[in-house]
Amino acid sequence: MRAVVIGAGIVGLTSGIALRRAGIEVVIHEHAPEIRAAGAGLGLWANALAVFDELGIGDEVRAIGKPSEMYFHDPAGRLLETPEFGAEDHQYLLVHRAKLNDLLADTVGRGNIRLATGFNAYKEHTDHVTVRFSDGSSENADVLVGADGAYSTVRSQLVPGAEAQEHPGHHAWRAVIPTSGISVPEDRLILGTHGCRGGYIRTHDGNVYWLVNQFNSPALTGTLKQQALERAVHLEDDGLDDVLSELIAATPEDKILHNQIMLVPPLPHWVSARVVLAGDAAHAMSPHITAGATLGIEDAALLGGLLTPGGDVPAALAAYQASQIPRYAHAAQLSAAVEHAPTPQEFARHYAAFSHWMINQHPAQNWVRA
The missing domain is CATH 3.30.9.30 (D-Amino Acid Oxidase; Chain A, domain 2)
Structure with missing residues (x-):
């Protein structure tokens, strides 16, 4: 089986690692001329670290990060306590995006990454998908993964009219x-x-x-x-x-x-027979919950668990969608509760409730192959 992944960000690279670990041939296409990361610090929660552990790079990820805690204070310095939640609901790893991207690119193999080849369009066939690129080239694959962020060009074809919107x-x-x-x-x-x-x-x-x-x-x-x-x-x-x-x-x-x-509106579907969205391309949310990368890493792991060499691609993608669309509808509700909390104390409590749910209810935990 062969997969084409669009986007060499954290989710695209992690998707490539998970799919290769599943025995699938992978090529990742990135429109930029180099591997780069937009942003600075990035929080990885326990569920993302569990994925990296299963993929064999957990120690390397931890080596470029700092264990941190998500506790909040008011402007006077008073701690906003959340006694109904445990210490584990506040713990995450702070890493630098660029360093993580470099580590992931090295792990997937830079020979499997094609730079300066932006996505143009795809055409689905009964048994494969043809992907065309901005340089005029094309490739055939069994599955196309759109991991190209909030401004996803794959999404623009898969779900027309679902452009990213300003928050x-x-x-x-x-x-x-x-x-x-x-x-x-x-x-x-x-x-x-x-x-x-x-x-x-x-x-x-x-x-x-x-x-x-x-x-x-x-x-x-x-x-x-x-x-x-x-x-x-x-x-x-x-x-x-x-x-x-x-x-x-x-x-x-x-x-x-x-x-x-920018936010991606709720989508009616994330997949077709041979095309699938992952990460911000499917569900970009407000960064006030600092979980976008973690949630996208879960998507990558789940795809790596469901897609198998010689397997039924449409059935695997349908199972992925059936898992993830309801999950992200609930994630959006929890995120909105944090955003609209009327007091700092309630903000802190809703935040801890979100992280508790996320690290204890992650679908990828049973799908990553050892």
């Missing part, structure tokens, strides 16, 4: 920088006023990752640094703890990443 007024700013003499004695995630959330987390290599996001943001003005600083004041209680502002002020303008948050 109105939802913006995020972040960067990874050296501490530069700024004292960062502990990690701090803060739930502030005016719809602002953010904080700072020390990374495994001595740097620090800071982030700010805001729901229902007013129109943006000024530089990226000015925008982030304007929102940081809503996360600091009368200047008693201004570490976040110090970190932002010390960040070069060109190192600050800004995103208008």
